[in-house]
Amino acid sequence: MRIVLAEDSVLLREGLVGLLARFGHETVAAVGDAVELEAAVAEHRPDIVVTDVRMPPDHTDEGLRAAVRLRGLRADLPVLVLSQYVQRSYAAELLDSGDGTGVGYLLKDRVGQVEEFADAVARVAAGGTVVDPEVVRQLIRRRRDPLERLTAREREVLALIAEGHSNSEVSRRLTVSEAAVGKHIGNILMKLDLPPAQESHRRVLAVLAYLRG
Amino acid sequence: MALSLLGPHPARYLRSARPWRAAGYLFTGAVTGAAACAALLLLAVAGTALAVVLVGLPLLAALALAGVPYAALERRRLRILDPAAEPLPDPHREPDRTGPTAWAGTRFREPATWRELGYAVLAATVLWPLELLALGGALLVPADLLATPVLLALDGEQANPLKIHGITTYPPALLCAAAGLLLLPLFLYGIGVLAAARAALARLMLAPGQGDLAVRVTELTSSRARLAAAFDAERRRIERDLHDGAQQRLVALSMSLGLARLDAPPGSPLAAQLALAHTEAGQALTSLRELIHGIHPQVLTDRGLPDAVADVADRSPIPVDTGFDLPGRLPEQAESAGYFFVTEALANAARHSGAGRITVTGRHDGARLVVEVADDGRGGADAARGSGLTGLADRVSVVDGRLTLTSPPGGPTLLRVEIPCIPLEPKVP
Numbered sequence: 162m163r164i165v166l167a168e169d170s171v172l173l174r175e176g177l178v179g180l181l182a183r184f185g186h187e188t189v190a191a192v193g194d195a196v197e198l199e200a201a202v203a204e205h206r207p208d209i210v211v212t213d214v215r216m217p218p219d220h221t222d223e224g225l226r227a228a229v230r231l232r233g234l235r236a237d238l239p240v241l242v243l244s245q246y247v248q249r250s251y252a253a254e255l256l257d258s259g260d261g262t263g264v265g266y267l268l269k270d271r272v273g274q275v276e277e278f279a280d281a282v283a284r285v286a287a288g289g290t291v292v293d294p295e296v297v298r299q300l301i302r303r304r305r306d307p308l309e310r311l312t313a314r315e316r317e318v319l320a321l322i323a324e325g326h327s328n329s330e331v332s333r334r335l336t337v338s339e340a341a342v343g344k345h346i347g348n349i350l351m352k353l354d355l356p357p358a359q360e361s362h363r364r365v366l367a368v369l370a371y372l373r374g
Numbered sequence: 375m376a377l378s379l380l381g382p383h384p385a386r387y388l389r390s391a392r393p394w395r396a397a398g399y400l401f402t403g404a405v406t407g408a409a410a411c412a413a414l415l416l417l418a419v420a421g422t423a424l425a426v427v428l429v430g431l432p433l434l435a436a437l438a439l440a441g442v443p444y445a446a447l448e449r450r451r452l453r454i455l456d457p458a459a460e461p462l463p464d465p466h467r468e469p470d471r472t473g474p475t476a477w478a479g480t481r482f483r484e485p486a487t488w489r490e491l492g493y494a495v496l497a498a499t500v501l502w503p504l505e506l507l508a509l510g511g512a513l514l515v516p517a518d519l520l521a522t523p524v525l526l527a528l529d530g531e532q533a534n535p536l537k538i539h540g541i542t543t544y545p546p547a548l549l550c551a552a553a554g555l556l557l558l559p560l561f562l563y564g565i566g567v568l569a570a571a572r573a574a575l576a577r578l579m580l581a582p583g584q585g586d587l588a589v590r591v592t593e594l595t596s597s598r599a600r601l602a603a604a605f606d607a608e609r610r611r612i613e614r615d616l617h618d619g620a621q622q623r624l625v626a627l628s629m630s631l632g633l634a635r636l637d638a639p640p641g642s643p644l645a646a647q648l649a650l651a652h653t654e655a656g657q658a659l660t661s662l663r664e665l666i667h668g669i670h671p672q673v674l675t676d677r678g679l680p681d682a683v684a685d686v687a688d689r690s691p692i693p694v695d696t697g698f699d700l701p702g703r704l705p706e707q708a709e710s711a712g713y714f715f716v717t718e719a720l721a722n723a724a725r726h727s728g729a730g731r732i733t734v735t736g737r738h739d740g741a742r743l744v745v746e747v748a749d750d751g752r753g754g755a756d757a758a759r760g761s762g763l764t765g766l767a768d769r770v771s772v773v774d775g776r777l778t779l780t781s782p783p784g785g786p787t788l789l790r791v792e793i794p795c796i797p798l799e800p801k802v803p
Contacts (some may be wrong), residue, residue, distance in 0.1 A: 170622040172622055176629045220614065220618075234773055245617055248681075268674065269621075269625055
């Protein structure tokens with residue numbers, strides 16, 4: 162898979178290129194700021210963009226804004242954003258961009274879990290949605306409407322969907338049958354007032370409802 | 375009424391040192407007044423004459439500031455009259471920077487400088503001749519009269535006390551001496567009253583006035599605000615350094631350990647060691663992330679108060695509803711104060727209130743940011759007891775904010791902060 166990587170720390174950028182290569186991915190461009198990122202994406206048309214939130218010159222949320230802009234130009238461009246801390250509004254903004262598929266928001270710490278990280282990259286590139294478990298954990302604690310209507314098990318299922326897992330993966334993790342997972346998802350979508358439509362889209366909407374609390 | 379100027383016991387005045395102090399005060403006043411007259415005239419003439427060639431301008435500036443040293447001398451001179459009294463405080467403030475330019479700049483902006491110049495001009499033109507005249511008259515007239523018999527004896531034929539009447543025989547001469555003896559205390563009282571009036575005038579013009587105090591209070595307020603801003607800037611710098619340095623290195627370390635684990639033979643002691651190290655690195659990262667966030671939340675800088683408060687609300691153990699209606703971004707200091715107000719209030723509520731739900735609302739009423747934190751807990755919070763609340767009030771007062779607390783026993787508790795500020799121009803995205 163062809164990747165454009167944006168990370169201002171040289172140390173980390175080199176490390177990430179190595180890590181991605183270890184899993185068989187080609188980093189076609191590794192850049193240090195948001196302007197270069199947008200140029201590199203226009204030039205290389207990668208399969209996925211991996212970017213840090215905080216980038217020069219202002220060292221604020223330029224990487225995130227660049228990601229949202231890029232998805233404004235090309236809605237199906239998969240983007241995985243790395244953040245140094247959990248911020249619900251960042252995750253919600255990303256999911257709002259494009260059609261809500263093929264996006265990921267992960268804590269930067271997660272790159273240390275190299276296999277999980279490589280897995281997240283692959284899932285986002287394949288059009289999946291990945292939200293950091295830490296964001297999910299905080300949101301569960303909030304227990305706000307409309308999520309209050311969900312049972313504990315339904316919230317667990319929704320949390321795993323938000324982390325980007327498929328039904329079979331959810332069933333494996335919760336050690337329940339895949340049919341049971343399907344039933345839970347049906348209940349969740351009903352309780353969140355999401356009428357039947359395209360399945361994957363509704364899953365994203367459910368995650369969004371979750372994020373907005 | 376005038377006698378009250380002579381102190382608590384006018385009757386004992388003559389037996390005290392006060393007449394001599396009064397005379398000394400008036401005499402030194404006349405001398406310094408005359409010197410000031412000469413100095414001011416010299417500066418004015420030289421300054422005006424040389425102004426055309428620009429050399430005179432500093433001299434004219436010196437003329438404007440001449441009241442400052444003169445007034446300093448005058449404040450010290452008051453102690454001749456009354457050494458026990460509190461010395462008059464200096465109405466001037468310290469210049470912000472060192473160097474003569476900064477000093478002069480500060481002085482020129484102070485009302486006290488101009489009052490002192492006025493006082494110096496008054497002393498140099500009107501006061502010192504009067505002082506000299508009064509002092510001379512009060513001492514020389516009685517002395518002259520007292521000396522009449524002696525002068526008559528020395529001359530043998532005639533004495534002319536006060537240069538008005540020739541006295542040739544002893545009875546009128548003795549009468550003159552008696553008159554001098556009577557007049558002396560009267561005149562001594564006179565100069566006592568005069569000196570006291572002169573000192574009162576000096577106090578009136580040379581003590582710090584309301585305007586000076588206002589200047590000082592403004593100065594204190596702004597220096598406190600600068601200090602708080604410096605602290606905020608420092609927090610942000612530390613946050614940035616930790617993020618760009620330690621955190622990145624730890625992530626890289628964790629990544630290397632993760633990759634190393636892939637290559638280690640499964641089940642080997644090496645794999646176990648690497649797993650341990652990897653876990654440790656992960657925990658260090660988590661601690662560091664929390665630490666960085668506590669120092670200064672980046673989201674506050676990036677997104678402003680509503681998002682930063684939503685973030686704090688996410689971390690609160692008690693469910694929090696937030697509602698903000700702000701006209702864009704606010705000045706950094708106001709946002710920062712509002713943010714720390716909310717974090718502290720939520721922490722307090724979690725610790726003491728027993729609340730099941732907290733509501734945080736924020737709005738801007740055109741002149742002030744108003745943030746309220748309400749909980750449905752047991753109430754009874756007391757600003758006088760809670761050190762957390764005192765800290766909050768201190769923090770808010772730095773930005774001229776006001777903290778109010780209503781917390782009747784049984785609840786609900788409402789904490790409210792008002793911070794004067796003007797919204798920033800909306801940023802072009």
